[in-house]
Amino acid sequence: xxxxxxxxxxxxxxxxxxxxxxxxxxxxxxxxxxxxxxxxxxxxxxxxxxxxxxxxxxxxxxxxxxxxxxxxxxxxxxxxxxxxxxxxxxxxxxxxxxxxxxxxxxxxxxxxxxxxxxxxxxxxxxxxxxxxxxxxxxxxxxx
Amino acid sequence: xxxxxxxxxxxxxxxxxxxxxxxxxxxxxxxxxxxxxxxxxxxxxxxxxxxxxxxxxxxxxxxxxxxxxxxxxxxxxxxxxxxxxxxxxxxxxxxxxxxxxxxxxxxxxxxxxxxxxxxxxxxxxxxxxxxxxxxxxxxxxxxxxxxxxxxxxxxxxxxxxxxxxxxxxxxxxxxxxxxxxxxxxxxxxxxxxxxxxxxxxxxxxxxxxxxxxxxxxxxxxxxxxxxxxxxxxxxxxxxxxxxxxxxxxxxxxxxxxxxxxxxxxxxxxxxxxxxxxxxxxxxxxxxxxxxxxxxxxxxxxxxxxxxxxxxxxxxxxxxxxxxxxxxxxxxxxxxxxxxxxxxxxxxxxxxxxxxxxxxxxx
Amino acid sequence: xxxxxxxxxxxxxxxxxxxxxxxxxxxxxxxxxxxxxxxxxxxxxxxxxxxxxxxxxxxxxxxxxxxxxxxxxxxxxxxxxxxxxxxxxxxxxxxxxxxxxxxxxxxxxxxxxxxxxxxxxxxxxxxxxxxxxxxxxxxxxxxxxxxxxxxxxxxxxxxxxxxxxxxxxxxxxxxxxxxxxxxxxxxxxxxxxxxxxxxxxxxxxxxxxxxxxxxxxxxxxx
Numbered sequence: 104x105x106x107x108x109x110x111x112x113x114x115x116x117x118x119x120x121x122x123x124x125x126x127x128x129x130x131x132x133x134x135x136x137x138x139x140x141x142x143x144x145x146x147x148x149x150x151x152x153x154x155x156x157x158x159x160x161x162x163x164x165x166x167x168x169x170x171x172x173x174x175x176x177x178x179x180x181x182x183x184x185x186x187x188x189x190x191x192x193x194x195x196x197x198x199x200x201x202x203x204x205x206x207x208x209x210x211x212x213x214x215x216x217x218x219x220x221x222x223x224x225x226x227x228x229x230x231x232x233x234x235x236x237x238x239x240x241x242x243x244x245x246x
Numbered sequence: 247x248x249x250x251x252x253x254x255x256x257x258x259x260x261x262x263x264x265x266x267x268x269x270x271x272x273x274x275x276x277x278x279x280x281x282x283x284x285x286x287x288x289x290x291x292x293x294x295x296x297x298x299x300x301x302x303x304x305x306x307x308x309x310x311x312x313x314x315x316x317x318x319x320x321x322x323x324x325x326x327x328x329x330x331x332x333x334x335x336x337x338x339x340x341x342x343x344x345x346x347x348x349x350x351x352x353x354x355x356x357x358x359x360x361x362x363x364x365x366x367x368x369x370x371x372x373x374x375x376x377x378x379x380x381x382x383x384x385x386x387x388x389x390x391x392x393x394x395x396x397x398x399x400x401x402x403x404x405x406x407x408x409x410x411x412x413x414x415x416x417x418x419x420x421x422x423x424x425x426x427x428x429x430x431x432x433x434x435x436x437x438x439x440x441x442x443x444x445x446x447x448x449x450x451x452x453x454x455x456x457x458x459x460x461x462x463x464x465x466x467x468x469x470x471x472x473x474x475x476x477x478x479x480x481x482x483x484x485x486x487x488x489x490x491x492x493x494x495x496x497x498x499x500x501x502x503x504x505x506x507x508x509x510x511x512x513x514x515x516x517x518x519x520x521x522x523x524x525x526x527x528x529x530x531x532x533x534x535x536x537x538x539x540x541x542x543x544x545x546x547x548x549x550x551x552x553x554x555x556x557x558x559x560x561x562x563x564x565x566x567x568x569x570x571x572x573x574x575x576x577x578x579x580x581x582x583x584x585x586x587x588x589x590x591x592x593x594x595x596x597x598x599x600x601x602x603x604x605x606x607x608x
Numbered sequence: 609x610x611x612x613x614x615x616x617x618x619x620x621x622x623x624x625x626x627x628x629x630x631x632x633x634x635x636x637x638x639x640x641x642x643x644x645x646x647x648x649x650x651x652x653x654x655x656x657x658x659x660x661x662x663x664x665x666x667x668x669x670x671x672x673x674x675x676x677x678x679x680x681x682x683x684x685x686x687x688x689x690x691x692x693x694x695x696x697x698x699x700x701x702x703x704x705x706x707x708x709x710x711x712x713x714x715x716x717x718x719x720x721x722x723x724x725x726x727x728x729x730x731x732x733x734x735x736x737x738x739x740x741x742x743x744x745x746x747x748x749x750x751x752x753x754x755x756x757x758x759x760x761x762x763x764x765x766x767x768x769x770x771x772x773x774x775x776x777x778x779x780x781x782x783x784x785x786x787x788x789x790x791x792x793x794x795x796x797x798x799x800x801x802x803x804x805x806x807x808x809x810x811x812x813x814x815x816x817x818x819x820x821x822x823x824x825x826x827x828x829x830x
Binding site for chain 2: 609610612613616617618620621624625626628629630631632633634635636637638639640641643644701702705706709710716720721722723724726778783784787791
């Protein structure tokens with residue numbers, strides 16, 4: 104956690120209503136992440152924690168981000184709007200953020216897995232790639 | 247004609263392929279939908295498969311006794327990109343407000359769309375159905391709303407009643423309900439009906455329900471026919487201010503210290519505890535905020551009869567009667583009867599003791 | 609009309625009317641019934657007698673030293689659940705909100721207890737009432753003199769307390785149904801109140817006061 108700086112735009116630095124966010128919301132999520140990591144190691148089962156549906160006080164979201172920090176991998180796609188897949192400072196814990204072209208957040212969740220599910224290439228796409236590449240090669244040999 | 251038309255209708259997957267929409271792009275869109283419906287993110291891939299396999303449906307949108315707020319809310323959810331593509335696939339075949347056509351031509355277009363997709367089209371309704379005066383309080387194209395609804399519902403695969411008016415009667419049905427307004431489900435009883443209440447409903451809830459229906463048919467509904475995915479929890483259960491409620495920290499008036507600290511709005515009339523909706527998680531205006539976060543208590547706008555639950559700034563347990571002197575009258579009567587009873591008892595005692603004296607003396 | 613609307617609407621209104629009517633009837637009748645010319649010479653002026661009455665309210669609220677050994681347990685349990693109930697009903701936040709709305713007062717000075725404390729008190733109060741109930745069922749004398757009044761009053765009280773606890777902890781089903789059940793239990797209490805032993809709430813202090821006053825007037829110790 105020390106020395107990890109997250110290159111993010113913080114909208115309202117420090118203005119949390121009331122100042123103190125009561126409740127162990129952040130800790131609860133962190134504990135869930137820990138048990139999800141254990142499960143991944145033992146059974147290979149992946150887990151997800153949907154952040155959009157959790158009732159969080161404005162400051163807690165930032166606190167979770169700070170807690171999890173930033174890892175080595177940081178992928179940004181433009182797919183009808185930005186999609187950002189980041190590895191957090193904890194291996195196996197990924198932060199997935201989907202937004203539409205207008206910047207509206209479509210989905211935001213923490214995924215505990217070896218590789219985020221979104222990055223796994225679907226078989227149908229691979230089938231199509233085989234066909235396309237074959238066609239290209241056939242076209243090349245005919246010249 | 248119908249069988250071949252149905253078989254000809256492309257699947258959503260085919261439409262996406264035709265329009266060059268890659269699988270990953272579609273997966274991202276589905277991730278948004280499953281998040282909306284509180285499905286675990288791991289279910290996204292399966293959901294995407296189901297949706298791809300669904301056929302392009304016909305949708306008829308019939309407005310009744312309404313303010314058009316629900317349609318306005320629904321159209322605000324059309325962000326450019328994949329969502330409009332999906333909804334173009336839905337082919338909104340009839341809608342007063344959105345379509346350019348009017349008059350007989352429009353009516354004929356609607357009938358044709360119904361015939362072509364008989365038994366398979368989705369009927370979306372907003373607005374309540376007036377029933378008094380034989381339904382004459384609401385007419386269009388020379389027919390009462392009751393007749394129009396019955397006719398339109400006949401060939402529908404399912405009916406989605408959007409907004410609290412179509413679900414239970416809404417503002418039209420508020421006391422004294424002069425038009426006899428009722429919800430769709432009180433007129434049509436032989437078709438699957440999904441209520442999506444709210445005043446208006448959250449746009450993403452409306453579109454999410456439609457998409458969910460496309461992917462897997464009628465979702466799990468609660469006793470008020472609302473999809474449990476969106477209406478399964480109360481606002482109170484998901485409210486971020488719940489911790490303040492639990493600790494007894496309340497705002498006493500608007501803009502007091504408690505209000506500024508973001509404390510619970512229970513004392514200011516928040517209907518959160520008895521309201522089932524998704525405002526606390528999905529929020530409004532694309533996730534910007536929602537009434538409680540903005541500092542105003544929940545109105546309970548997705549519940550039946552929410553207009554008649556007493557003042558919006560009175561708590562959810564406030565008295566719901568108007569006393570015009572009955573209690574004071576009861577008090578006066580009690581005192582009078584008590585005094586009379588005591589008087590009568592004392593007199594009787596005196597009489598009895600006088601009689602006893604006479605006996606002993608005689 | 610939903611159950612919740614009914615419970616806090618027409619039913620609450622009717623219950624309050626019956627409650628007010630019944631309580632005033634019994635109170636006024638009881639006070640006036642005892643009005644008679646007292647023939648003995650007053651040994652103390654009215655003022656001093658009134659003080660004697662006030663003292664009696666306090667002194668008779670505590671058992672005589674001779675009897676403490678035998679009555680301590682029952683007294684303690686009784687005091688326990690009474691104090692618990694008062695604390696919950698008069699200082700619990702949702703109840704304070706209800707009273708203020710019912711009487712139409714704003715009373716910003718009215719304090720409330722933190723929710724956690726009220727929850728603990730509720731469990732403790734139910735526990736004490738259970739002890740009292742079991743005692744009533746097993747005590748050789750209490751068992752024989754307990755009548756419908758005693759048992760039915762307990763039924764209503766348990767309904768109130770259990771629905772209240774269920775509402776606060778969010779257990780047992782849909783909140784609006786449980787809330788309605790709680791309010792209906794309260795309405796039942798209001799209706800039953802004037803015709804039952806619950807009237808002791810209104811009798812107890814005037815009764816002790818009159819006793820002490822009359823004794824003082826006659827120059828007797830109380």
